[in-house]
Amino acid sequence: MKNFHVRKGDLVVVTSGAYKGKRGKILRIVGERVIVEKVAMIKRHTKATQKNPQGGIVDKEGSIHISNVALFDDKLGRGTRTKIGVDGDHKVRLGVKSGTKFPTAGM
Numbered sequence: 001m002k003n004f005h006v007r008k009g010d011l012v013v014v015t016s017g018a019y020k021g022k023r024g025k026i027l028r029i030v031g032e033r034v035i036v037e038k039v040a041m042i043k044r045h046t047k048a049t050q051k052n053p054q055g056g057i058v059d060k061e062g063s064i065h066i067s068n069v070a071l072f073d074d075k076l077g078r079g080t081r082t083k084i085g086v087d088g089d090h091k092v093r094l095g096v097k098s099g100t101k102f103p104t105a106g107m
Helices: none
Strands: 010-014 023-030 033-036 041-046 056-061 063-065 068-072 076-079 081-089 090-095
Touching: 010 076, 023 056, 068 090
Parallel strands: none
Antiparallel strands: 010 023, 010 068, 023 033, 033 063, 041 056, 068 076, 081 090
16 A cells, blocks of 8 residues: 555645646545545436435546646645654654644555
């Protein structure tokens, strides 16, 4: 498993592409792509099932390449690059310009 600059649950901003400027929470990471809440919406045609007896067209989130998102920094009000720093005996992600601490789970 690769280590990326963002993780599931992070608030991110899209930095390039058709969805530039949109913000949302990361729902999943699939390979080198991320699925961001309410960004890159696509229409999926679904068959009728027991769970969804009507079937039909469903809106769902599509994926964006991980290089096109940046961690959102409340202090700056925009996306930020991050570096790894040490806080006591725990690793944390730090915003490069503002120094904002972002928790790093599992490290």
